[in-house]
Amino acid sequence: MAEPPPRREPAPVRHFARITDITLAALTLIFFVAVALASGVHSPWQGTIPLALLLGALLLVRRRWPMTVLLLSIGGIFAYHLTGHWSPAGWIWPAAVAYFTAATTPRVRWVAAIGLVQLVYSAVDFRSVLDTNPTRYLIHVAGEGLLLAILIAAGLTYTAAMRWRERLGETDSRARAAEERLRVSHEVHDVIAHTLAVVGVQLNVAADTLEEDPAAAAAALRLAKDVRNRAMADLRSLIAVLRDSPADTAPQADLASLGTLISDARAAGLEVTLDEHGDPATVPATPAIAIYRVVQESLANTLKHAGASKAEVTINYAPRSITVEISDDGRGVPDGADVTEGHGLAGMRERVSALGGVLTAGPVPGGFAVRADIPVAGSTA
Incomplete structure (x- = not known):
């Protein structure tokens, strides 16, 4: 089964994930062997420890190949049972982490089908207890089924939580973008309104004095040109917010620019x-x-x-x-x-x-x- 390409995460997230995988691998190894020894297994190196090492090692790559890890884990458990070894940990628990990880992928139906097959085989394999101790048999089968259901439900819940967090992040990003666009629209309005007001006054002055006082008309046109050039620079800075990042824009006008603002108004009469x-x-x-x-x-x-x-x-x-x-x-x-x-x-x-x-x-x-x-x-x- 082809696996979807892994999504690239930030370095701190990858580091934490690696530590988590190593911890889960170590816990799987330790608990599986400990339960086996506590249940009377006398030769752990003949099957118990090799299976525990396999299950633990597979967990180190569970994020990259979740379905492959699940299938190999189940294959190891089947091989362990079919070679005459008895597992006090049951059939589902040794592959619990693999089941959870695979349940977080889009192939959750395959995970449920694989788990059902394993449960059926577990029920058949444990049928010898049915005649002597039906209660124990019922508890065993129901417990395995309940554990499988919990693992799949946990995987689905985790996936839903991650998707909700991503959607929340996207919503926040869209809200911030909308606020930024609103701010830019205010800035653009202010720049254009001021520029049109000053330039309009200067153009009227130039038109009225063009014949009687060409020098005054020329001065008014130069001032209108200067105001227009400053406005164009401001507008380019603001439009850059919509194209790039705010960090790439020029500094916004502030109190240090009040003098220029007052001068423009005075020049407009x-x-x-x-x-x-x-x-x-x-x-x-x-x-x-x-x-x-x-x-x-x-x-x-x-x-x-x-x-x-x-x-x-x-x-x-x-x-x-x-x-x-x-x-x-x-x-x-x-x-x-x-x-x-x-x-x-x-x-x-x-x-x-x-x-x-x-x-x-x-x-x-x-x-x-x-x-x-x-x-x-x-x-x-």
Whole structure:
């Protein structure tokens, strides 16, 4: 019978499996010989020890050739009995490990059929006891059958548990991949929204000043080109997450890039002030990226929708939490109207919520404000 090719396991797993096989081989050898000697076998070297050595040696390769090991083990037991030796251990127990291992393969029906044949032969071989001691005969046959059923059931249970663990691992991998794709979609949205807002403003400036002030138009186009180039680099880094591994991507924008972000907004005609309190160097990487993206998306919304001339960015770096507030003097929303939450605000809210924080956005006297409160990982309230 051809065996399925063995699956390659990590080195620690293979090392543990090798130790397990050696241990089972040694236990089979020791217990089989010990039971034989305790049952009155006087010449163990004439059959008992050779069979025990064969059964133990076969277990060393049970994972690679499970069905072959089972058939050879049963063959050895048959040869032992047919040459006139008596086995106090019965027919099934000496091949117990081989039966269990073979039951973990797709050929479990063959294993059950082989075991049934062996049980029938065992019942026939032990029939001499039936007339003198029916109870003993019944216990012997039922015990052999029960042991076989337990071994096959254990093999099936083990296989089912391994498959469930693999499926669980695959489910976890798919969940992590979905979370990563969601994160990337947020990043892509933030990059594109900011870029379109700044580039759009600069293109309008270039179009308005092209005839009266070519130099100003050229400067606006150069700035739009610079912003576009940085956005393309960010997008290539993000798309690489979907193609390769995150370890191969460029570092994400963080607090060190806030200056460039503010400069872009100022160049687009928005008067932006940045007020920071505390030490930004103490902020972990994940909250730092979230802060950057909240500021980026808020300024992009201000440029696209608010019609504002001024914006204030205030960041407070406290030991236990970080507060980010972006306010502008734009038109906001009409009195009594609800804030329409598009992809930008929803993405910011999800990003902040994922870190255990809270984001609020809405009209304030004289404009519109976005506020994010983000706890620092490991801090206690």
